[in-house]
């Protein structure tokens with residue numbers, strides 16, 4: 010290893026180099042052993058270590074330091090002499106030779122080594138591939154020595170260059186050791202293909218098949234050379250029946266992929282190493298994160314231009330080589346060809362920097378040259394196709410089938426497009442709603458345009474009552490609600506549609522329809538219904554959200570509702586209660602999807618007992634059939650009892666609708682958690698949904714569960730609620746909403762305060778967040794700009810955030826400069842662009858230009874005071890003007906007004922123009938009257954006078970001081 014190489018190659022003077030110097034190691038590679046030992050801890054208890062290829066002795070130093078200090082043997086072997094190291098014996102030998110073995114034997118006598126190390130690397134020359142091959146040979150030679158000198162259970166640690174032979178080596182290691190692991194220590198350069206394999210637990214077999222340590226067998230090619238004419242793979246099996254290697258006629262394929270470029274016989278597959286890149290689909294190639302790709306030992310590759318032009322896989326070659334040269338005569342001829350432009354030459358000179366466009370240009374160039382050289386005959390391919398392809402005439406039936414298929418495809422495509430369009434429209438609408446850009450009524454009106462009319466048609470409605478009174482409505486035989494035909498007479502069609510739409514959830518969606526999107530059994534109508542249903546859910550939720558933000562009372566209402574439910578009272582809908590209340594509330598909740606008011610409590614109470622009983626039964630059943638019930642929660646329950654339905658009328662179904670529409674998220678969650686993966690989780694669905702007593706989801710789940718069997722009883726309190734909150738509900742259940750009004754008013758006030766607090770808190774949090782993750786650094790701005798400009802994807806950013814060093818900055822006595830350096834550089838360095846820096850600067854400037862809040866406030870206060878003062882002065886002036894009593898003359902009035910106005914303009918003092926002092930010196934000496942070039946007031950000062958005045962002041966000062974001292978002395 011020459012001195013020059015050390016200083017220049019691969020930027021050798023890196024931190025490990027510096028650290029090695031600082032800690033007195035002979036080579037930076039010492040840290041590789043330090044790190045390997047930190048991981049596997051093989052040195053601490055070792056009594057005897059053999060280090061093969063040990064010069065200049067870095068590893069020996071580490072071994073001497075980390076092994077037990079007494080009675081340990083450390084032997085280092087290398088081709089070159091190693092300067093003496095305390096406690097180490099060094100030998101100058103070639104580890105592949107018999108003499109080395111003998112020397113070691115002589116040194117070791119009957120001892121066995123605990124550890125054999127090998128860090129051998131052939132001297133790096135230009136023939137990379139050859140070097141690599143020698144390295145694996147060296148590894149095998151070192152293994153041979155290890156096998157001879159290692160004690161059973163001992164450790165062998167070797168460097169290997171990752172190549173296609175790597176796996177063969179691993180296979181051999183695995184035959185001889187119990188545990189084989191490959192590691193790339195942090196101090197090993199990323200650009201280096203080296204990797205360290207630590208083999209622990211030497212098996213020390215009594216007899217080892219010599220072929221296992223013979224490179225000829227171990228590294229014999231298994232790929233193309235292994236295929237016989239029939240394409241069958243020929244492999245040789247050792248005595249134990251293990252596949253050792255290909256042994257076909259002792260033929261070894263060249264490992265140099267470029268060597269095959271001239272061979273026309275071999276296919277692209279043979280030529281290309283696994284690194285073959287398709288320059289037009291680079292993402293298909295997965296790069297090896299650590300070291301080189303298998304079988305690819307060099308980063309830099311070259312080929313001749315003519316090789317590429319002749320090659321059957323030009324794209325593959327483009328992806329593989331770094332540069333193409335015009336080195337031979339036939340290449341040089343190309344230089345004279347006008348097709349070989351300067352641009353082409355430049356592109357061929359460095360292929361790694363090219364983009365898609367350049368590659369296309371190169372391929373075009375290649376085609377043109379091939380034609381020029383007569384390698385390709387230009388043929389009209391189209392004609393060829395016409396000539397060669399016999400198209401069998403289709404019979405009529407096939408034609409029809411094909412036509413039908415095409416039409417069906419078109420239709421499906423059209424539908425999909427339409428659906429997307431509607432969805433987009435809906436999303437826009439939701440956004441508008443969230444931004445308060447539309448009235449809640451708009452939802453329905455917009456939908457009316459987009460949806461088929463029949464979707465909203467409840468058919469003939471009867472009952473003749475207003476929506477509030479639809480309890481008189483009845484269900485038809487399908488369980489569908491029927492409303493009176495003359496309902497809402499005089500109301501315009503649009504509002505009727507809106508109402509109908511609100512009631513839309515009444516429509517019973519078939520079970521499973523929601524989760525079988527592509528099911529063929531689902532009819533178009535059902536699908537439409539489902540979509541409508543989902544969109545309504547979405548719209549409703551967004552509307553609720555908007556409303557919630559606008560109207561804090563809504564929270565109180567919700568609380569009331571929850572409380573009512575907790576108390577075990579029936580859900581009476583927001584705004585139900587006494588009639589008067591009901592009216593008021595229903596007005597308030599206009600635009601809500603609130604169900605119609607419930608039947609009077611009298612009506613209900615008659616059924617209460619029965620329903621409670623029913624509820625008990627259903628609960629018990631639900632416990633038994635929990636999984637089934639859970640499944641049932643996901644979908645609206647079918648209407649079972651027609652009579653019961655009729656008795657409850659539209660009301661009950663609307664409640665279902667309410668459940669359906671208000672908790673679409675819960676339903677989605679229920680569907681999600683119904684998947685088999687979540688089955689058997691402790692706590693069940695409720696715990697997953699975070700269901701507290703007052704949880705909407707649970708209400709829904711309960712509702713759906715019991716709805717199946719018992720209709721309204723679904724709102725009956727659960728057993729737990731009964732037990733835990735019996736007392737409370739006894740007290741409170743008597744309270745009507747009216748009775749509880751004062752409490753709610755207080756609540757409202759508190760809510761308002763809480764809202765303000767929450768807002769402030771939110772603002773503070775927002776500010777903190779901006780300070781933390783805002784675009785305050787150039788790096789962040791760069792990333793943001795790259796994301797916006799689509800130069801980088803989110804995934805890429807996330808990927809770049811991790812690296813193999815993320816968690817390794819070892820302590821043990823390392824100097825702080827080193828640790829600091831590690832922490833700084835073991836991260837992905839985010840590039841900073843000029844634009845980003847400029848953007849940050851602009852932002853900062855804009856920020857600085859803005860006055861701080863307090864200054865702005867003070868200025869505003871000042872301005873306000875001034876306005877008030879002027880206003881006051883104006884009034885005063887008006888008073889003076891209108892004053893007739895004091896008998897002021899006009900002149901006096903004017904003077905007074907001027908005085909008042911002057912006062913109001915500032916401090917009241919009229920600013921006098923400043924006097925200019927002119928020294929009577931030079932041209933001004935002895936001048937009488939105004940000196941030249943002086944405007945305004947002035948005062949002539951004699952320089953003599955000036956001096957005298959100063960002298961007098963000085964004297965006065967001195968006198969003052971001396972009189973002060975005298976006084977003190979006395």
Ligand SMILES: C[S@@+](CC[C@H](N)C(=O)[O-])C[C@H]1O[C@@H](n2cnc3c(N)ncnc32)[C@H](O)[C@@H]1O
Pocket residue numbers: 035036038039061062063064065066067068069086087088089102103104105128129130131132147
């Ligand atoms: C990377 S250096 C080893 C560095 C060493 N582990 C240290 O920490 O100082 C590789 C060494 O392998 C030696 N080497 C290469 N081929 C060899 C062979 N056939 N026999 C012995 N040593 C060899 C070279 O002379 C070279 O010094």
